[in-house]
Amino acid sequence: MSKKIFLSGVQPSGKPHLGNYFGAMKQFVDLQKEHEGYVFIADYHALHSLRNSREMNENIKNVLLDYLAIGLDPKKVIFFKQSDISEHTELAWIFDTITTMPFLMRAHAFKDAQAKNKEIDVGTFNYPVLMAADILLYGPDMVPVGADQKQHVEIARDIAEKFNNTYGETFKLPNPMILKDVAVVPGTDGKKMSKSYNNTIPLFAEYEEIKKCVMSIVTDSGEGIPKNVYAIHNLLRPASELLSLYESKAGKYKELKELLIEDLEKFIAPLREKRKEFAKDIPTVLLILKKGSEQAKIVAAKKMEEVREKIGVNIY
DSSP, rough: OOEEEEEEEOOOOOOOOOHHHHIHHHHHHHHHHTSSEEEEOOOOTTTTTOOOOOHHHOOOOOOHHHHHHHTTTTTTEEEEEGGGOOOOHHHHHHHHOOOOOHHHHSSSHHHHHHHHHOOOOOHHHHHHHHHHHHTTTOSSEEEEGGGGGGHHHHHHHHHHHHHHHOOOOOOOOEEEOOOOGGGSBBBBTTTBBGGGTTOOBBBOOOHHHHHHHHHHHHHHHTSSSOOOHHHTTTSSHHHHHHHHHHHHHTHHHHHHHHHHHHHHHHHHHHHHHHHHHHHHHHHHHHHHHHHHHHHHHHHHHHHHHHHHHHTTHHHH
C-alpha cells in the first residue's frame, strides 16, 4: 500500500514560538516518519500583511532554517515555496468561479476583520480559496493544523466537493488533523500563544530570553499551583511526573518558574544550535528549497492538466 499523504504550510511572518511548534510544526516531523509529506512556505498568503520585499526575503530564508532545525528531512518531505508553483494561483481562480461570496463571508478571518471595521483587502477575503488550491493540488489525506485553522480545511473540502459535483471526480477530500492535547498552546498570559498578544516564548530563544519570558508568566496569588506556568511546563513533561512536583512546591512560584526555565533551555538549546549550523551555509539550504519546488511543480502541473481537461479549456 502507498503511504498516506500529509500537507501543510506556514507563512513567512516572523519568528516561530512554542505555540507554532507544538500546535503544528512538531506534527510534520512526527508524520514524516511514516507518511509522504508536502510542507510549503506560504509566501503569497503573507502578502496581505507583509509588504516589505527585504523582510519577505529574509523571512522565507528564516522559515526554511526553522524547519530544517526542528528535524524536517528533505529526503522524506517535499519542502517548497508557494510562489514557485504558478498552479496554486491558477487553480484558485478556477475555484473562485464556483465559490459564492456568502460562503466566504462565513470564514473566521473575514468575520474578525469585519468586526474590527478594518478596510478588508480581497486577499483576506479570498484567503480560504487560495488555501483550498494549496491543499487540493497535492491530494493529501490529512492536513495538520491548529484548531483555529480547521475551518479552512473544511472550506477546502466543500470547494472540492462542488468542483467534483460540477465537473466529475477530480479532488480527494482532505481531513484536518488536530492533536487534542496541544490544539491551543497557552501563552505567558494564559491566552492562546500568539505574536499579536505579545505572549510568546520564541522557539529558538537564547537562555536570557527564555528566562525573561518565563518570569513574565502571569500568576494569581490565590493559586496553589500556578496554572499558566503548569500549562506551558506540561508541553515538556507528562502530567504523571509534573503534577506531584507542582503539588510539592505549591505556592513557590519562583522555584516553579526556575524549573520551567531549566526544562525549556534543555528543550530549546539543541534546536537553537542546529539552526545556527544550517545558517552557516545559506546557498545549500536554498538549494533544498529549489529542488523541493521542482518536485512539487511536477505534481501540481499534472493535477492542473486534469483540471483543464475537466473544465474544457484543453483544445489542442
